[in-house]
Amino acid sequence: MADDMADPPAPNTAEVTLTICTTCKREGVDPESTRPGTLLLSALSEATLPDGVTVRGVECLSACKRGCAMVLTGGDTRWSYIYGDLDPEAHVDDILAGAAAYAATTDGLVPWRERPQVFRKQSIARIPPITFPCKDETP
């Protein structure tokens, strides 16, 4: 290794979690049928999850207008993301690819072009890690 090359950062081994809202409805889907989030949770639970990624359900993420919704978190030093308008039939592959790319980062920030379409287009919000050095912290 050349002397002027910095060592790569240590990998972030904090567990990555996909938290799926199992109760929200989805526009155009019969509200009496099994909720899309329940279907998505089942599909992800049956899939081969990327290393270091787990999935769990929760009964409400209060993002009901953007159902079905999901949160991606990864410990105290990664940004967290909330995604909405998810389709349990169409989006499983994108979610798995996006979670794998996220799990490979130290800070949760996947380069834009490497994010799957769902993660680029359907983000509701992101939350910085509590350790993030913020501008204007003491204005």
Place this chain on the structure above:
Amino acid sequence: MADDMADPPAPNTAEVTLTICTTCKREGVDPESTRPGTLLLSALSEATLPDGVTVRGVECLSACKRGCAMVLTGGDTRWSYIYGDLDPEAHVDDILAGAAAYAATTDGLVPWRERPQVFRKQSIARIPPITFPCKDETP
């Protein structure tokens, strides 16, 4: 104390943080003027914050359609909340009252009627603590 009364839970001393997006625009506000989040961060920084509450700015919460936006977090065992459509002139008192009520909880769940109007009406999403025992975790 009567024998059948349970001891109250120990207070949650984890620091509560208001993270304000300083860059997002707000509908109806001149985009060339100082951004609403920058004004809100200044107003909160000049206010008397509730015990255990701090405030910080961040350059983007990716909630641009609901600007100005803010995140309320409080350690590993409290739910986190994202609020939007905030008005730096009208909402400071509600934000301070809501943060105080949140800081007084162990889990971040303030009873609905005790939440100020902004927290009841302008929630974008909420995120469960990583420790939250989720239903359907292993469906």
